[in-house]
Amino acid sequence: MKLRCALCIIAEFVWVAPNIKAQSGSPGIVISQVYGGGGNSGATLRNDFVELFNRGNTSVTVAGWSIQYASASGSSWDRTLLSGVIQPGQYYLIQEAQGNGGSASPPAPDQSGGTNLSATDGKIVLVSNSTLLTGAVPSGSQIVDFVGYGSANASEGSPVAALTNTTAAIRQSGGCSDANNNRADFSVGSPTPRNSSSPKNLCSPPPPPPSKVDLVVTGLTAPTSGVAGATLSGTSATVKNQGAAGAGAFRVGYYLSPTAGMTSSTVYTGTSCSVGNGLAAGTTFNCTSAVIIPSNLSAGTWYLLAVADDQNQVDESDESNNLRPADTGTIILSVPPSSGQPCGTERWPVKTETDADSNLVNLNNINSTTIANLVALASPSSKPENNRVQPTETTVFVLNATVTQYKLESDDSDYHIVLSDSSGRTMIAEIPLPGCVGSGSPFLTAITNARVAFNAQLTATTSFKPANIPVQIKGVGFFDFLHGQTGVAPNGIELHPVLDIIFNPSPNPTLTSVNTAGGFPDIAQNDWIEIKGTNLAPSTVGPNGMTWSSAPEFASGKMPTQLSNVAVKVNGKPAFVYYISENQINVLTPLDGSQGQVSIAVANGTNSSALFTANMHVVAPSFLLFGSSKYIVATHANGSLLGPASMSVPGYSFRPAQPGETIILYAVGFGLPGTPLVDGSANQSGSLPTLPVVQIGGTTAAVQFAGVISPGLYQINVVIPTTAADGDTPITANYGGFTTPVGSVIAVQR
Structure with a gap:
């Protein structure tokens, strides 16, 4: 089908080879008991259960x-979603x-x-995501454990013997046995x-505690910004001896590093705490200091590290766990202005x-725009x-442009950047010197990083240099006074300060079409739609794309609003x-009763598409x-696939509908x-307030049910008219004044 939707009961044709690979001896979760005779x-017992x-x-x-x-030889799977944590x-x-x-009821x-x-034969699979399995013999890394019983056509090794109404398959040794053979691992009882x-x-018993000292830093708090040459006051590290022996004297040292670990670029701050009396097993030591920031460090993002026993004075059972980066995150260092680097005054x-x-600026609400829009x-x-x-x-605006000139301004130490678009419009963007930005400014981190x-890309001097470099640039809107600045916009609009700049960015997403899955040209709320275009997702998703199968939001009963930093907004x-x-992107539209033209925008990481206009109706029906x-x-009423027999492939058998039959x-x-x-x-379900009018072969068919059964997926139960002719029979549905696209058919055969 055109919609790639895991919630749909019947998805695309996927052929899986009839071979189940035995899972490696699981060190974690296994299926320990199966009972189907409840x-x-x-x-x-009144209920079936899986343990x-x-x-x-x-x-x-x-x-x-x-x-x-699934049944013993079946390819249709039912699932129960799990939650929580299972302890050893x-x-x-x-x-x-x-x-x-x-x-009696189970516990x-x-x-x-x-x-x-089934009480006698079947297949039970533990899956590390919520996606329904496909095929009679599924495989893949998502399968955590697999148990077949009775006449099951798939299992780890041989299936467990057939069960009865009063017997269960029980993993031996209280669940500990796992030889990758169901027949060997399970008994029937x-x-x-x-x-x-x-x-x-x-x-198996937990590993014994170490017999030596083991020093770890269990916590480290520090300020999140500082100035080279100054101090990080109030820095505090907690060191624990989690070993079995007492530690002698050692030192806790503070380091600044461009990464969260020790590298050749890591710098010792000269600040430390001495634990002269040692540290007994199971006890802690607090090291609170004003950490000195070396004056020769460059501006940017740094990690503060606390290292227990940084001079290797103590023999430990584990020497690899002595380091901890600050729990409060990275530290943004700025460099104070030196002589010849003045700060600005005008509207500074x-x-x-x-x-x-300043509190009115929402740094988290980014508006995609163009130079043309801003200069207007x-x-x-x-x-x-x-x-x-x-x-x-x-x-806060973000736009794509070309840097044509740049310089270091001698009067306020800003980087003056001239931006141009394809039509020759220009405007200015400026990056202040971080040392000229107040330490309380919420802009400081972003300005420093910009x-x-x-x-890293250019070296600015006090004279303009030419350039021709595409950039994506983010900054706060600012109206400057006009006094003949190079590249100034007619209205004085600037991005000042710049909060982010990306050189040679990947192309923005471009949308070429939007329609309801199934072909309806317009869209509706709670509607699966297809968005087509170019650069819609990062190339790392591969030629087959990716789905939401392992989205963490499902654990809390929600659907994800982004995958791999790709997000879509419909009408905002x-x-x-x-x-x-x-x-291509497939999304479920949000609940929104708007009608008429609405905007659709795709964000691929930091790149955003231009707004695409689509028509939204109350309904936009499509099969x-x-x-x-x-x-x-x-499908037929029993769940088997409906279609011409010629569509059958291994694991998926189709047969036509018969006149008088109820189909889904x-x-x-x-x-x-x-x-x-x-x-x-x-989770979505509910009957439609009125039944659609379905015509099969030009004859109005009896509709028994119509409603939503999962997010955005609708089920319609309809009876094939007795007058329906054999062959490919046209079918349409009219609902809310709109009719499904013509050309769709079902196969009928007496």
Whole structure:
């Protein structure tokens, strides 16, 4: 189908070779028990269940994982999403479907689902993401553990023997056995479900504590900015001896480094604490100092490091864990202006965000623009010394341009950069000297980094130098007084200060088309749409792109609004990104009842597209299609695939519909259900307030159900008219005054 959507029940054709690779002996989470007879005849327990176990020595987070089930030879998978953390030796109980019989419930589950397991034969897979498996014999690194039982056509080694209504597959040694052979690892016995409150069963004892000293820095706090030659007051490091023996005298030294570790460029600050009396096992020492910043350090980003026993005075069990970078993050160093490097005066508070309106600048709200847009702004009648001209001077802009000239200004030490666009329009951008920026300015870090980035590319002098370098530049809007500056815009607009500059940036995303998945030319809210163009995602995503399969947001029941730093806004609101590639992005539009023309913008890292205009309606109905075919994504009532037999491939069998049969169609863009939806929730369901009118072969068909079943995915249950002719039969649906694109068909065969 045209939409790459993991939430769709039927996705693209994916053929998986019929071979299951045995998982390596897992040091962590395994499936420890499987029971599918819950509520059946003779069963005591009412529910099916799957039990997990942590056979390792470290805790494992299973948030975003899933347990998935398929019949013994089936290729259709059901899943239960997991959450939480499993400690070493701990069990984790997943309660599944309840039967009609039984007299007792399993212990309180750690997670619940509704999957109906076979009592005798089936396949259970633990998956490290939430994406539904495909094919009868799935494979891949996402498979953490695989158990086949009975006549299962896939397993690790040989499958466990067939189970019954009163027996379960139970991993031996309390869950510790893992020889990568289901038949060897499991025995068949009465179900004994265990949950996270059950007694733990450690498979191997934790490693013994070291018999020597082991010094570690457990915490380091420091200021986040400073000036070369000054001090970092209030710096505090905590050192602990986590070994089994007491330490003799040692020193804690402070270092500044361009990275978070020791390198040849790391500099000792000359500041340290002496632990002259040593440190007993299990005790701590606090080293609080005013760390001296060497005066010869350059401006930029530095890491403060605290190193326990930096002179190697103590014999330790582990010499590799003595270093810790500051918990408070990096330190932005500035260099004070030297003689001959004066600071500015004219509107200087506004230029460096030490003015009365500095709190009005939102550094996190970046507005993509052009030189043409900025030079078209009206010049203000007054330019206050200590206040901002709103909204321009409270806005952070980013634009692409070409640097044509640059210099170091002798009167205020700014870098004066002349920017030009393809039409010859020019404007000025300026990077102040960090030493001229007040230490309390929230601009200081960004200004310092911008200055460092500029120095890495160009060397400015007090005379203009020519250049022809593409840049992406970010800065705060500023109206300067006109006094004949080189490159000045007619209205005096500048980016001042510059907060970021990227030389030779990658091209901006370009949008060429937007439509609903399935081909409807316009879009709607809660609608899967396809965005096509160029440079939409980084090339690192590869030719096949990437999906949201392992997005961390799913652990909290949300959908992601970005993948690999690619984000989309529809009418100014974040969309939910499912698939990205260099030439196509698929997103679910946010809940937004706007109608008419709306803007769509793509951000690929720091590069942003121009706004693309699309028409938004209340509905934009469209059937999903298999690949590039004309056949609608549909199933028979039993879940088997509907289509001509010629579409069948290994693992995926198709057969046509029959007149009088109830079939299930899948679609997008049918608007909101009667039940209110929560924007961004990974769970959506609800019937449409009215049924669509479906025509099959020109005859109105009986619609039994229509509604949303997962985010943006709609299911329509419809009866094939008895008069439907054999062959490829046209089908359309009309809803809310709009009709699905013509040309879609289903296969019918008596």
